[in-house]
Amino acid sequence: MNQDRNVERAASLDCATLSDALDRLGIHGQCAWIKARADEFRLTGRAFTLLYGPASKPAGTVGDYIDDVPPGSVVVLDNGGREDVTVWGDILTEIAHRRGIAGTVIDGICRDVALCRKLGYPVFSRGHWMRTGKDRVQVEATGVVVSIGSVRVAPGDLVRGDADGVVVLPSAHEDAILDAAEEISRAEDAIRALAREGTRLDEARRQFGYHRLQSLKDSA
Incomplete structure (x- = not known):
């Protein structure tokens, strides 16, 4: 197929x-607690995965990966379910939308939801809040197995999201x-x-x- x-x-x-x-x-493929930031958001694509961890000193980057994500992919960010710092915001939304990326799924939170709603760029997460992840978290690995809402996600797995949440195939x-x-x-x-x-x-x-x-x- x-x-x-x-x-x-x-x-x-x-x-x-x-x-x-x-x-x-x-x-087991139903991602618990992960919801669309707007009810009309839909996404379907193959997972491009990133794993986050606490920032070192000096801190690593929260993410300079976006230009390496193939168009049509779903960016899948494992921030360990943290709800106190963001790993996605308006710059990433704008570039992802322009590059034809299918959407973003976060085990954690995002910010700048007004822009993703304006552009129709689908973001799914546990919630949204404005506090930056800079100097608080950093990318530990790209293209590895991650966990989203207690679901195992490997690079290339199929990800589907709609108003009911996110499933991983x-x-x-x-x-x-x-x-x-x-x-x-x-x-x-x-x-x-x-x-x-x-x-x-x-x-x-x-x-x-x-x-x-x-x-x-x-x-x-």
Whole structure:
């Protein structure tokens, strides 16, 4: 399966459906506490990962990496869930938007949310606040496995975000997850169609096995 095609497939599915598919396959991929800074934000792409740690003395940089991020990627920043300092602001937003980066996901907080909303550049984080991370945190590593909302994210994993939050599709399982999500989506569409035609909801759900759609299967 072409990787770009899987990005397209993921983009056509909502996070709730992908979450159900993850549950069905027994894969933990729902990023807890990570939310869009605007309800209309959506993102889909492959993870470009960075890991942060406390600043040394002299302090390292909070991030001069943005020009190395391939267009269409999702910038994934692991700041250990810190909510007292930011690792993303308006300069990064402007450059990322101009370069065609798909969006940013932070286990931590951002600032300058007015600009990302104005530009329509999707940022997902635990929250937002103005206190800079300069001289407080620094980039420890780029292109490594990180944790976002207690979910393991490896470079190149598929990341999808919408108004419900963020899910991560590990690259080793992305085809199976997308297949399951598409099956769930088709079944739910059929249930809605029957209900609109006057079928009782419980009967429509029974016909399409609704209560088993998210049930854990024996193997992924």
